[in-house]
Amino acid sequence: MSYSSIGKLQRVPLREVWRHEAYDFTQWLQENIDILNDSLDLNLVTAEREQAAGSFSIDLVAEDEDGTTYVIENQLEKSNHDHLGKLITYLTARSARGGIWIVSEPRPEHVAAMAWLNESPSADFYLVKVEAVRIGDSPAAPLLTMIVGPSAEAKEAGRAKGELAERYDIRKRWWTALVALPGAKLHAHITPGTYSWIGTSSGIRGLSLNYVANQYECGAELYIDRGKDSEEENKRIFDHLQASQAQIDQAISPPVSWQRLDSRRACRIRITLPGGYRSPEEEWPFIQEKMVEAMNELEQALRPVLKTLTMGQ
Template sequence: MAIGKLERVPLREVWAHEAYDFTAWLEQNIDVVNEALDLEIVNVDREQAAGKFSIDLVGEDASGRKLIIENQLEKSDHDHLGKLITYLTAMQAKAAIWIVREPRPEHVAAIGWLNQALDADFYMVKVEAVRIAGSPAAPLLTLIAGPSEEAKEVGMARKEFAERYAIRNRWWTDLIERSKPKSRLHAHITPGDYSWIGVSSGFRGLNLNYSVKQDSRTAELYIDRGKGCEDENKALFDQLESHKPEIEAAFGGPLRWEGLEGKRACRISMTLTDGGYRSSDELWPALQDSQIDAMIRLEKALKPFILRLKGER
């Protein structure tokens, strides 16, 4: 059996003009895109207006979702990426297909990010022209990047994390303001996005931290002098724990004493389990007040014994 050799043909030899030739051809041969992307694009119209711009192709998929196609018989560039997003927004489309001669890696990555970040499907397709043994040129479309369930799940997870950071920042902003009339201990902290904020107790490696989770919040003394200081941390913790009855009496209740076996740091804490940053907004003031009160009592109970600690300050 004779086997022909596949040859690539310069795109401009097949379609001299991007709009008049390639886009017009694609409008009449949309099945080529359907086969490459496993879609069912129908009702395709060419050169649809989007404000002052003109979209190469606008169509619908089998479920009636509007989609746009932007063609580029050159290397992908920022200008066409911007157009793709602009046209998608202007047409309120649910999918965008970018057909290019040479996809740049940064634009492939951008399409991947868009599939994670937005509630729309983005495709990047490489177009080539090929022939065998002098046959007429034929189109070859290859999917380079497209939507997937995994990408959407990653996108949802990122949105949830972003939302979590924003809520925690608001929690710390409110808590710091509420604490100022009662204690100056954390008054000069900048609200952050993470699950904890803290200040030094005045003794190196001993920090008074607030932490908050979805359904709980904590006031704690966190003991950590850094890498290689496990023995120092444990010695400081043991000195404080030797005064556990006096400290808990001054605090007004039991505390959690965690030597954190196998870990570098140690912790003395009070955790309140009746709510956290996922609690309704109207509960936040009371929840924060009780957390602030726990921190004030903890700092007051520990301070005399921290001042007696043996070790480099």
């Protein structure tokens, strides 16, 4: 076989094939929905044009063999915000399972937006590039390429992000409630955040008094960390305080955990209590009162020993 007999694929301007988006391309797609199926690995069996969505009209509403609904928005030009908004509006108006956006040139920002939308567990989004091609003098043929589609990985990423956002929200409510307690004067000036701890200075550089909370445990601690290249100094401070461990432990009601953390830079002296931000909210006041009591006992027990530190603080 001579290689000279191999034809060259040529792009054809879309408007030479489909002069009008609604009257030509949409009608053609309705009659050739199997071509879209092949590109997206779907099994759409019906497609109806100009379906109502409130006062708007949807290009195509399709269903697969299970009766699952997909809305299709066509755009024979560069993707734009207007059509993205229409796709989302139509999908929600029809309570559709998926939205398919067919464009001639997907902009990078819309590719990213559709990928982000696919993190939603409630809908699938497809961004499809449409081209027309021919070889030699052959009739023009459609070429549909999926640019963005749903995936298990995207749904899992969305679920993880949702859980993280929910965790941030509940932790902020947890800290807001705690710093508002009358006994939490040491931390009353702290703006509640979303992390698993809030802290204030003990009055000595690098030594902070922290409240900590995870899902089912919480507590109070002195955290010792003077920053970069401070490991030896942190250990010396910890050892100095631990020399008074018996005196400190005796002044505190709950058990105290002395954690030198030899494999890490920092050290801590921690009181751990049962209950955390995943505990029933009606139990929060009781749990947080115990946290405040522990923090106040820890601070008072440490105060005289901290005054004896002579390491340049």
